[in-house]
Amino acid sequence: MSFDGPTPASFKPGRPTLITGGAGFVGCNLAHRLLAAGQPVVLFDNLSRPGVEENAAWLRDTHGGLVRLVEGDVRDAEAVANAVAGAAMVYHLAAQVAVTSSLASPRHDFEVNALGALNLLEALRALDNPPPVVFTSTNKVYGSLDDLDFRLRGDRYEPVADAIRERGIGEHQRLDFYSPYGCSKGAADQYFLDHARTFGLQAVVFRMSCIYGPHQFGTEDQGWVAHFLLQSMRDRPITLYGDGKQVRDVLFVDDLVDAFLLAARHVPALSGQAFNIGGGPGNTTSLLELLAFIEETHGARPHAEWNDWRPGDQRYYVSDFSRFTAATGWQPKVSMADGLARLSCWLHEWRAVRALRQAVAAA
Numbered sequence: 272m273s274f275d276g277p278t279p280a281s282f283k284p285g286r287p288t289l290i291t292g293g294a295g296f297v298g299c300n301l302a303h304r305l306l307a308a309g310q311p312v313v314l315f316d317n318l319s320r321p322g323v324e325e326n327a328a329w330l331r332d333t334h335g336g337l338v339r340l341v342e343g344d345v346r347d348a349e350a351v352a353n354a355v356a357g358a359a360m361v362y363h364l365a366a367q368v369a370v371t372s373s374l375a376s377p378r379h380d381f382e383v384n385a386l387g388a389l390n391l392l393e394a395l396r397a398l399d400n401p402p403p404v405v406f407t408s409t410n411k412v413y414g415s416l417d418d419l420d421f422r423l424r425g426d427r428y429e430p431v432a433d434a435i436r437e438r439g440i441g442e443h444q445r446l447d448f449y450s451p452y453g454c455s456k457g458a459a460d461q462y463f464l465d466h467a468r469t470f471g472l473q474a475v476v477f478r479m480s481c482i483y484g485p486h487q488f489g490t491e492d493q494g495w496v497a498h499f500l501l502q503s504m505r506d507r508p509i510t511l512y513g514d515g516k517q518v519r520d521v522l523f524v525d526d527l528v529d530a531f532l533l534a535a536r537h538v539p540a541l542s543g544q545a546f547n548i549g550g551g552p553g554n555t556t557s558l559l560e561l562l563a564f565i566e567e568t569h570g571a572r573p574h575a576e577w578n579d580w581r582p583g584d585q586r587y588y589v590s591d592f593s594r595f596t597a598a599t600g601w602q603p604k605v606s607m608a609d610g611l612a613r614l615s616c617w618l619h620e621w622r623a624v625r626a627l628r629q630a631v632a633a634a
Contacts, residue, residue: 285310285311285359286311286357286358286359286402287310287311287312287313287339287357287358287359288305288310288311288312288313288358288359288360288361288362289312289313289315289354289355289358289360289361289362289402290302290312290313290314290315290361290362290364291315291316291345291351291354291361291362291363291364291365291391292315292316292363292364292365292366293312293313293314293315293316293340293362293364294314294316294318294323294324294326294327294330294340295316295320295323295326295364295365296326296482296484296486296487296488296494296524297364297407297482297524297527298314298316298326298362298364299323299326299327299329299330299486300484300485300486300524300525300527300528301362301364301528301531302314302330302338303330303333303334304528304532306330306333306334306337306338307334309337310337311337311338311339312330312337312338312339313338313339313340313341313354313358314327314330314338314339314340314341315341315343315345315350315351315354315365316340316341316342316343316365317342317343317344317345317365318342320488321488322486322488326486327340329486341354344387345365345383345386345387345388345390345391346382346383346386346387346390347390348390348393348394351387351390351391351394352390352394352397354394355391355394355395355398355401355402356398358402359402360402360403360404360535361391361395361402361403361404361405362404362405362407362531363388363391363404363405363406363407363463364407365383365387366383366384366387366407366456367379367380367383367384367452367455368452368492368493369452369490369492369493370411370450370452370453370492370581370582370583371492371581372452372492373450373451373452373455374450374451374452374582377451380451380452380455381451381454381455381458383455384452384455384456384458384459385454385455385458385459385462387459388406388458388459388462388463389459389462391404392404392462392463392466392472392474395466395472396466396470396472401472401473402473403473403474403475403535403538403542404463404472404473404474404475405474405475405476405477405531405534405535405538406459406460406463406474406475406476406477407477407479408456408457408459408460408463408476408477408478408479408545409453409456409478409479410440410478410479410480410547410549410585410588410590411448411449411450411452411453411456411457411583412446412447412448412453412456412457412460412478413440413444413445413446413447413478413585413588414446414447414448414449414453414583414585415447415449415583415584415585415586416440416444416447416585416586416587416588417447418445418447419431419432419435419440419587420432421586421587423516426515426516426557426559426560426563427516427518427555427557427559427560428516428517428518428557428586428587429518429587430587435589435591436552437552438552438591438593439520439547439549439551439552439589439590439591439592440547440588440589440590440591441547441591441593441594442478442545442546442547442591442594449582449583450582450583452583453583460476460478460545463476464476464543464544464545467542467543468543472542473538473539473542474542474543475534475538475541475542475544475546476544476545476546477530477531477534477545477546477548478545478546478547478548478590479522479527479548479549480519480520480521480522480547480548480549480550480588480589480590481495481496481519481520481521481522481549481550482521482522482523482524482527483496483497483521483522483523483524483610483611483614484523484524484525484610484613484614484617485524485613485614485617486524486617487524487614489501491510496521496561496611496614497614497618499561499562499565499573500565500611500614500615500618501618502573503565503569503571503573504569504618504619504622507574508573508574508575508576509562509573509574509575509576510575510576510577510578511558511559511575511576511577511578512577512578512579512580512581512584513579513580513581513584513586515557515558515559515562515575515577516557516558516559516586517557517558517584517585517586517587518555518556518557518586518587518588518589519555519556519588519589520549520550520551520552520554520555520588520589520590521549521550521554521555521556521607521610522548522549522550522554522590522603523550523603523605523609523610523613525604525605526550526603526604526605527548529601529604530548530595530599530601533599533600533601534546534599536599537598537599540598541598541599544594546592546594546595546598547590547591547592547594547595548590548592548595549589549590549592550590550603550607551589551590551591551592551603552589553603553606554603554606554607554610555589555607556607562575564608564611568611568612568615569615
């Protein structure tokens with residue numbers, strides 16, 4: 272599938288927004304919001320993740336020539352340079368996203384996450400008038416958080432410190448790259464901040480917690496909320512690493528897109544800064560609590576299998592996003608219960624459509 276080449280007459284004039292990894296879950300939702308507002312979008316994606324071609328096709332079917340797909344890889348510096356030329360705004364979402372994959376192939380992980388980020392930054396720096404860029408980093412740059420004290424309360428860990436329990440973990444938490452994935456994303460995180468400081472690029476970093484929502488084809492390694500729901504729908508077991516009591520804050524993708532657009536609007540004031548972005552203390556769950564929620568809403572508890580803790584696993588991570596709120600007024604709007612219901616509904620619809628297509632193809 273390729274949308275690049277001559278643009279149809281319906282492609283509106285004006286400089287497009289470039290989204291690397293734009294056919295992925297987050298990129299697809301961001302692109303849809305921009306396109307619905309009439310903003311041209313270029314998706315730069317190598318289509319390596321299962322399901323992303325469906326996202327790209329859905330965007331094209333929905334928005335026509337306003338969206339353009341360029342099949343390319345961020346490891347290809349020339350392709351990246353061609354993609355950024357003429358962009359009005361850049362969102363760098365393309366990444367190798369799994370800790371387990373980084374352990375299996377640290378070099379590939381480095382080349383995609385660290386070298387790919389540097390390719391993008393250097394392509395921007397070469398432009399006479401470089402556009403602003405927002406980069407999606409990760410809470411994994413804080414490592415396993417072994418310097419914080421946690422305690423067990425029921426089926427979840429919680430911080431001993433009242434301030435962290437009430438507000439979450441802020442940007443003052445020391446960086447502690449753990450696992451090849453943590454190192455590669457952490458290196459990219461710091462390159463974006465330093466290119467803003469040293470070269471004057473307008474760059475904002477989001478250190479994100481767990482994002483979920485429609486168009487997420489979740490796997491065990493990435494997109495675990497969707498993965499739990501999909502495994503339950505398929506009546507397949509879910510593997511829990513550790514004791515299942517680790518806690519994360521979850522953020523519905525529509526709220527993340529709101530944050531992206533606010534970052535673009537306020538980029539001169541935000542440039543050179545990193546912000547923790549997630550659902551915060553009001554939207555948290557442990558793995559065991561999510562299984563209980565699925566049982567309550569779907570009538571059956573998914574079967575769980577157990578395995579050892581993975582390198583760098585955090586027993587607790589909840590975002591303190593107050594710095595970004597102070598700068599932009601942003602707050603999550605979608606509750607976890609509402610967001611999970613929306614995702615579940617979309618997954619049921621997606622599975623039904625896929626089953627119909629397979630039946631037609633087999634007929």
